[in-house]
Amino acid sequence: MRIRASVAVVSGALALSALAVPAAQADGGDGDTKITKVVVDGDNKxxxxxxxxxxxxxxxTATDDSGIKGAQSFDLFGPDNGIESTGKPSCTAVNATTxxxxxxxxxDxxxxYLTNKNAGTWYVSAWIDxxxxxxxxxxxxxxxxxxxAAKLTANAAPEPVKKGKTLTVTGAxxxxxxESLKYGGYGSQSVKLQYRKKSSSTYTTLKTVKADSKGNLRTTTTATADGYYRFxxxxxxxxxxxxxxxxxxxVK
Known part of the structure; x- marks a missing residue:
């Protein structure tokens, strides 16, 4: 993880241009070149x-009446001065202009050297020629x-259980x-208890519960039929x- 300076971190021709452009006027370009779409990892997560x-x-994705020639490396930046830079982009024509x-x-x-404060909304800086x-x-x-990244567990008990009796579902x-390169409890978050019948492939939500301060979960529900329980x-x-x-x- 590199550190993002107060001025945009740039490279190549972009670096020379950025030095002459005030931060408040950072975006730039000439002619009819436009960026129309940006996607990160398919779902922007x-x-x-x-x-x-x-x-x-x-x-x-970008467009220009003359067509697109290429792009500079993309910078990704976010909270706590986080920044990463891609390799040289490869451009594929969608049509004559795009x-x-x-x-x-x-x-890695x-x-x-990621910090926990790096998590949040990040942005993509892009230069297209x-x-x-x-x-x-x-x-x-x-x-x-x-x-x-997150992990979640679920355990329903007792097993087996009589129909109509109470099940207790616990998890974390x-x-x-x-910073520690370990997983720790994520407390006070709302989590859904879900169930699907043995014969079904679809989960339905039974209730919403809140984890305690250490991320632990505990709730009860009524056993109705053989099936799977999860958070x-x-x-x-x-x-x-x-x-x-x-x-x-x-369920017996």
Whole structure:
């Protein structure tokens, strides 16, 4: 993880231009070159754990009457001075005027020195060149969630259980701590208790419960038929969504 300075971190021709442009007027370009779409990892969410490197793919679509010639490396930046830069983008023509330029960057929590405060909304800085030498640069061409990976468990008891009797479902919600490289409890979060019948492939929500201050979960429900119980967390800008593996209960 590199540190983002108060002035946009740039490279190549962009660096020379940025030195002459006040921060308040950072976006620039000439002619009719436009960025029309930015997608990061398919759904604009990037989840990073504590041990494995993640390759993040960035796609930027742009248009110009003359067509698109190429792109500079994309900068990704966010809270707590976080910044990552992709390799050189490769541009593929969609039609005579529009191209999608893609590039990637590998982020490794073991070597990139992520801080927990890096989690949140990040932005993509993109520079696109047109074939007629026009260009466009947008410091915040798109945004995405840079998230701490999460884990969730669920255990329903007793097993087996008589129909109509009470089941107690317990579990824990944890998330990656990028500073200790371990998972720790994610407390006071709302989590859904879900159930699916043995014969079904679809979960339905029974209730919403809140984890305690350490991320522990405990609730009860009435046993009705053989099926699976799990907890499911919707996620937010700093923490990825996650669902526990369903725990099967045999109802007598």
């Amino acid at each position: 990037v989840s990073i754990g504590t041990s494995s490197a993640v390759t993040v793919k960035v796609s930027v 191209s999608t330029c893609t590039a990637s960057v590998k982020i 929590p073991k070597v990139d 047109a074939k007629d030498d026009n260009y466009v640069w947008k410091e915040k061409a798109g945004s995405f969630w840079f998230q701490r 919600l944890t998330r990656a701590n990028w 499911s967390f919707a996620g937010n800008s700093t923490t990825a969504a996650v669902s526990a593996t369903g725990d099967f209960v045999d």
